[in-house]
Amino acid sequence: MNPATLLLKRLLFAIAAILLAIAHADTYAQELNCQVTVDYSQVQGTNTSVFTTLQEAIADYINTRKWTNAQFSPNEKIECKFFLTVKKYDDPKITGDLQVQASRPVYNSSYSTTLLNFKDQKIEFDYNQGEPLIFSESTQESNLTAIINFYVYLILATDFDSFSPRGGQPYFERAANVVQMAQSSGEPGWKAFEDTKNRSAVLSAFTDPATNALRDLTYQYHRLGLDQMSVSPDKGRAKITESLQILSKIYQISPMSVGLSMFKDAKLDELVNVYTKSPQEERTQVYELLFDMYPTETKRLEMIKKGVNK
Template identity: 40%
Template sequence: MKIKFSFLLLFISIATFAQEFNATVTVNAEQTGRTKLSVFKTLEGAVQDLINQNNWTDKDLESYEKIDCNFFINVSQYSSDSFTATIQVQASRPVYGSTTSTPIFNFKDNQFNFRYTEFQPLDYNPNTYSSNLVSTISFYLYTILGIDGDTFAPMGGENYHQEAKLIVNTAQGRSEGWQPNDGNQSRFRLNADFLSNNFSKYREALYIYHREGLDVMYEDVKAGKQKIVEAIQMLREVNNSRPNSILMRSFFDAKNNEITRIFSGGPKVDLTEVLNDLKRIAPLYNKKWNTIKN
């Protein structure tokens, strides 16, 4: 009986703590005009299993610590095993002391063409390129882990960004999005910027915004808001030296609603300077910034 009980505990531990993500995958094939084909639903399930049923780190996480993420694959053309598509990736992590979560990543990748045969196994091997589908999904998972790590400790996601770089190196020359000349919205550029010394202050701002800002608001809202102001001022400095970067765009694509909400109520802090910063750094969201009353 004792042996059986020990085995049961081991099984529960593995089942409960093994994976790092709570991922939802959606494949939209309306543009192909062939939505009834089973391959699209099979693809959806295969990618979701790849994410949710594999270990991506050596950490054991409680269920509430897992990263929620969404992968939206929009297929515009399909023929045989060839897919022309885009992918939108979103992720969030819990806010300490609350039941809410905060978005940490929101990114659309337009360079996502791949081959997939129905029921093809999807497995990630860090030393081997198997397909653009597996490499792209794995790349974004490690990028999300890197961002999540950066929000909990200064440069805390370094190992994960380095793992994403290994994927970039292995995939180079295989498909679009992995090379230096693939544009400013490529996977190559996203990873290179995260690992560049030019953006170390950006990553420091991620820590201040989340760990010293959001995560303290459960006990001191004003102190948390002041730290978020400080983080935005740091982002202004980064933007002054590297304007319109892929990191800055992805940050405000994820955070514009949250920032508007935080500064639109609760204890007041001086917003004169930070509102000017927001309008300069992220002018795309000026309508939202204009709704914030100082």
């Protein structure tokens, strides 16, 4: 084979390898489809372009990284939202709160169920416009990336838990690693027992032996409950009712657990819809289970009890 022919064959092989890699990357895409919004309407008299840059940087950081070894096709990406409200800006320090939401589709339906709906009110980090957001598992590059990493791993952990019993364990471990590194930074929102609703408390709700049955609830509620309702609404709903017994036991052990309020914020409206057409006895049972935990939610709980959704 003459050198020209050999060179051509090698070139064609290289092109084919590149095309295969591109095709493979498209087939097994990143895990998250995250919509990021930075609301700076409360900040006056400053260069707002820094917030536009920040929004783009966070979206790029989340959506272009491969966070797991699992294979996700593009239509399997986890839908999530990060909504950052900037309340104070003292260049380069940004202070505010972050609403994190995530959902997943329900089997054999067009419906998506909320997995996570949580507002973190301890957001504080430094950001210089144009600063690259650097990922590291072994060091804390910045408080901003630590916050993002924590919530990405929490989203992945709850999503995987919803499909298999405690399937999110690797991601809870990574979230725990983020918390451990961040606790020595002195930044707000990370210290154990500092706040009943900070990031350390959120992690504890899912991992402490007293309350980690919340993870079993996640699987039973979604995989054995919601996912079965297209086949048998009565059986699926019965599994959801059973899962609420787990929530009740957590309340008895740890009534101040942030996991209880996280469940309420993600699921109470959905429960109204689930039980609208269920038998009276079942509605009453669910009402009594939930009322002790959420006594201020009288309106929505009454809708469950009465079987109305208006």
